[in-house]
Amino acid sequence: MTANLLSIADLGAEGIEELLRLTDSFVEVSERRIPKVPTLRGRTVVSLFYEESTRTRLSFEAAAKRLSADTMNFSVATASVTKGESLRDTVVTLEAMGVDAVIVRHASAGVPWQVARWVDASVVNAGDGCHEHPTQALLDCYTLRQRLGSLVDRRIAIVGDVKHSRVARSDVLAYTALGAHVTLVAPPTLLPPSLEGWPVEVSHDLDAVLPKVDAVEVLRMQKERQTEALVPSLREYTATYGLTRDRARLLGDDAVILHPGPMNRGVEIAAEVADQPRSVVTRQVANGVAVRMAVLFLLLASGAAP
Template sequence: MRHLLSSADLDRDDVEALLDLTDSFVEVSNRAIPKVPALRGRTVATMFFEDSTRTRLSFETAAKRLSADTMSFSASSSSVNKGESLRDTALTLEAMGVDAVVVRHRSSGAPHRVASWVDVRVVNGGDGWHDHPTQGLLDAYTLRGRLGPLDGRRVAIVGDVKHSRVARADVAILTTLGAEVTLVAPPTLLPPSIEGWPATAVHDLDAVLPEVDAVVLLRMQRERMTEALVPSLREYTARWGLTVDRARRLRDDVVFMHPGPMNRGVEIAPEVADDPRAVIVDQVRNGVAVRMAVLFRLLAGEGPEPVADVVSDGADDRSVAADLSEQPVGAGDGGAT
């Protein structure tokens, strides 16, 4: 894994390996000193061209818990205001010796462009309406923690699917793990076509709820009202909000999720957000561990290409093999590290 640009790039093995790795980082996060030296000497930069608190803080916390140095770059307080281009900004960070950069941008595809310009590991921290892979991973991790394996589990993603990168990331990653995803939204908040999406779309929340194992609520942005996509927030809440009444009708083991920031009283009732079935705080906590796993995989997990093919002369002077856990570095160097 060189970059994490798109949720769809991850196959089932990749996702499961990352979620298993996350277990180890949850253990690290629960320690008295929640820090390991794994990425000492590496630098992780966050390059955010769009407002965000939790994602940026989450990535920076993750990098720090791995002992990486962090640099933070935000569009509002930088030379972007002086007209510097995305490419020049990326090249500047590369020149400063950054090992990985987390990119958030309002334009879909910006992280892909950055990855094509610089020789630095790139993580998509959310791009336009396109994707937010670490959110998809942390949602999958949180769900797996509550429900066990996701095969055949039914997940409803409710709300502004059209403008939501979280919805796209969740659909990709949850279905990769075998879940069945239903998108629930008013017609105006669904994409014009979901052809090719491994999900179905419906408009009636109450028809779906009795069958679901988990409900992912998306943030309902106020701007959508001025764009006349919903008649009023009250109307939206009445038909697509997770109200106290709807929550009461759901089983005890159904999971409620929200990527944050929440509009309490709009897409989710205040009491429901604090319900024991809601895992919104767990999502934030797991987000740090998932991002540690991603950064570790990108910056440390693989090492160089396998060298066994290169080294072929003489059995005795190559460190082909070693014992179970303590082998020297496998190069033709007699194992010196």
């Protein structure tokens, strides 16, 4: 594994497997009465979040703290970017304070790659624009494996705004690396203009896809997509691509529902569907901490897993 986690593509199937194995031991740590190990004592992890995010930032922070790393937080509202400091100056300044890992979230695609060129510390992509969100994909894989066992030849539908989804891009890479078959389900305006090279099938008929899948991942539908005229209205979107109560009945008995959060209940997913036992949304969040512990451990620690 490289010193950074920028893309799922950096890991490949073996790297993903290794991280998922490691995650098992950190799930065990998280279940202890005192869920903390001294593995990263004396190491410093800084969160550099240029975009609002509560859950991902807190998840990384919890992961770092459970590994006994020192944590620092840099978020855009409080920081010197509002004084006009450039991204590079900020990053170089942070590194000068002595950090071992930088967790980067930015609304622009590619920023973690830029940061990685400027610093020696390990860089973890915590979501870059509409590009990738590798730790989300890892926790999705981990959660699915808990429910489904192996992902080989499993069928997974990713439904919704794939065009603007970093989760979808990372998930497509991760699921297919682990042997699953992925179908993207969305109106053409919410798909990327070109899917050349994507190992996926595409459908515009959610009702036809749902009975065939082992898991359906519902993407968040941003309200702005309506003003951009990518869909005529959210009501029409819900009617055609929402996981409504009636549609959820088309799923097989063992099929699983994922959502990267935060959910727009009543838009892409009906409230009561989100609360069904087949929905693993809360489990995703819990696993997120363990997966991020595994990532930080792999990047920063030397020695055996606890």
